[in-house]
Amino acid sequence: MGSKKKEIALQVNISTQELWEEMLSSKGLTVVDVYQGWCGPCKPMVSLFQKMRIEVGLDLLHFALAEADHLEVLEKYRGKCEPTFLFYAIRDEALSDEDGCLSHDEDNGEDEDMASSGKTCTLAIIKPDAVAHGKTDEIIMKIHEAGFDILTNEERTMTEAEMRLFYQHRAGEEAFEKLVHHMCSGPSHLLILTRSEGTEDVITAWRMLMGPCDPDVARREQPDSLRAQFGTEMPFNAVHGSQDRGDASRELALLFPTFKFSDEVPEASLGPGARSGGPH
Known part of the structure; x- marks a missing residue:
């Protein structure tokens, strides 16, 4: 048998x-x-x-x-x-x-339109240092002025488990523990951005608005950028943005599991x- x-x-x-x-x-x-x-x-x-x-x-x-x-x-x-x-x-x-976009899980008849709009989305985080210094509203105003649409804006204090997973690609770096501790130290504002104006895609445009990662470098090279204006020193550089489309998908999936996306x-x-x- x-x-x-x-x-x-x-x-x-x-x-x-x-x-x-x-x-x-x-x-x-x-x-x-x-x-x-x-x-x-x-x-x-x-x-x-x-x-x-x-x-x-x-x-x-x-x-x-x-x-x-x-x-x-x-x-x-x-x-x-x-x-x-x-x-x-x-x-x-x-x-x-095909590019995907997001729509909130509400039974309001708008999900299908937003999901099929074809807009690319990216994650933006106003970090705890900027929130603690009362800069959130000013940063959001500059985001609007730069032509971005904010699909959602949620204030949240991240957990250590979330941030260790979020930054797992940097786990071998010397500053990893300091970065995780900072991101869990107080409330952040988590934004999902899209863009209806201009020729740049939303991920590239947001990274340009943020400026170089190090605020000192940003002040020398892009003094009008958000990190030049609101950052102090690493890792207190005011804002985070997804590196590319793959990172945007991964980060949005981790931090916004109650939203739905097409494609x-x-x-x-x-x-x-x-x-x-x-x-x-």
């Missing part, structure tokens, strides 16, 4: 920070069912997931489970009484090349739906 073939689990259980980071590096689309321990994951969705994975293929579509109480990065979802699904995408040749932009929240085990 031949041996029984081992069944591959449809949904991978993400229970540690290491598994979470490994999941974020997976090529293709990963759908994460964020659940509460008292409720359990969403069983009615499993049959739909199975059908979707058969149609799309095993290499491009992945499903995962994550209990909110087990991961610091999911702290904001603890105690929720509705299903939450997060979508993370890493570009692959098989995925669309390559990586996350969405499906909102309320059927879930077994009581309300979620």
Whole structure:
């Protein structure tokens, strides 16, 4: 008698920070069912997931489970009484090349228009040093004057877990711990920017407005830039911006998992739906 073939689990259980980071590096689309321990994951969705994975293929579509109480990065979802699904995408040749944009998950009939607008989005952060010095409103005014549209502006104090993941590409640098500590030291303003005017894409335009990373260099080379005007010294340089389109997608996915994007932009929240085990 031949041996029984081992069944591959449809949904991978993400229970540690290491598994979470490994999941974020997976090529293709990963759908994460964020659940509460008292409720359990969403069983009615499993049959739909199975059908979707058969149609799309095993290499491009992945499903995962994550209990909110087990991961610091999911702290904001603890105690929720509705299903939450997060979508993370890493570009692959098989995925669309079109630019994505964002729309807030509100049932107001505007999601489809915003998602199909074709505008590129980027992340901007007004850092704790600028917020503490009362410069937020002035920086936002300069952002508007430079022709940017602010799709969302959220004041938030980031967690250490978020910032270690956010800056994981700089983990080997001497200033890494100081940077993480600074970014968690007080409230920041997290903005999602797009741009309807000018020929530059929003990522390049925002980096030009910020100026060189070091405020001293910015004051010499681009005295009108935000870092020249509002930064003091490294890492207290007032603002952050995504390096390129790949970084923008990754950073937006990490810090704004309750927004949804079309095409390559990586996350969405499906909102309320059927879930077994009581309300979620």
